[in-house]
Amino acid sequence: MMRVERVVVGPLSCNAYILYDSDEGVGIVIDAGGDGDKIVALVKGLDVRIGYLIGTHAHFDHVLAAKQVRDALGCEFLIHKDDAWLLELAAESARKYIGGDVPEIADPDGYLYDGCTLKLGKHSVKVLHTPGHTPGSVSIVGDGFVFTGDTLFAGTVGRTDLPGGNAMQMAESVSKKLMSLPDDYVVYPGHGRPTTIGVERRSNPFIKH
Ligand SMILES: [Zn+2]
Numbered sequence: 001m002m003r004v005e006r007v008v009v010g011p012l013s014c015n016a017y018i019l020y021d022s023d024e025g026v027g028i029v030i031d032a033g034g035d036g037d038k039i040v041a042l043v044k045g046l047d048v049r050i051g052y053l054i055g056t057h058a059h060f061d062h063v064l065a066a067k068q069v070r071d072a073l074g075c076e077f078l079i080h081k082d083d084a085w086l087l088e089l090a091a092e093s094a095r096k097y098i099g100g101d102v103p104e105i106a107d108p109d110g111y112l113y114d115g116c117t118l119k120l121g122k123h124s125v126k127v128l129h130t131p132g133h134t135p136g137s138v139s140i141v142g143d144g145f146v147f148t149g150d151t152l153f154a155g156t157v158g159r160t161d162l163p164g165g166n167a168m169q170m171a172e173s174v175s176k177k178l179m180s181l182p183d184d185y186v187v188y189p190g191h192g193r194p195t196t197i198g199v200e201r202r203s204n205p206f207i208k209h
């Protein structure tokens, strides 16, 4: 059975998720945004083998602990190629926003692309390229759920005024791609509480009908 654990990490309260198949004991980590110790301890406690660490996008608050988590768990760190330039700027922007000591940020071990699938035991999840918040933002879709990073939140959508943001792309990613998912799909956003596609379709003021 597929299970989700959420832990709030880092200076901007990013949701880090562990998505795993409890029968097979395999999973992935999504958005190691900080507090690598917490994420690693949770994975060890669940006794899950992690194949991949996914960055939904390369803003520093989603990748700050990527190196620590990848190295501790021995997994591959994957992002979409269109955010590679942001990943290179992540340490610098973290220093600017939060100051102090910033950990070294991992280089990616490979890239995600639209439509690629990742296997988790008997299950698999699919990557949707959902640009707008950043050029390389992705959402991860499984059977009954979607991880949306900073693309879709409960009651709002992600900012498009940061470097690389694009309001037209955001509208298309949300209205065409995410809103084509069934109403009962649970949405796990990059910040804040979970919601569902149906609730957002009906009540999110940023979604055009
Ligand atoms: Zn972001």
Ligand SMILES: [Zn+2]
Pocket (backbone or CB within 6 Å): 012, 014, 059, 061, 062, 150, 190, 191
């Ligand atoms: Zn964020």
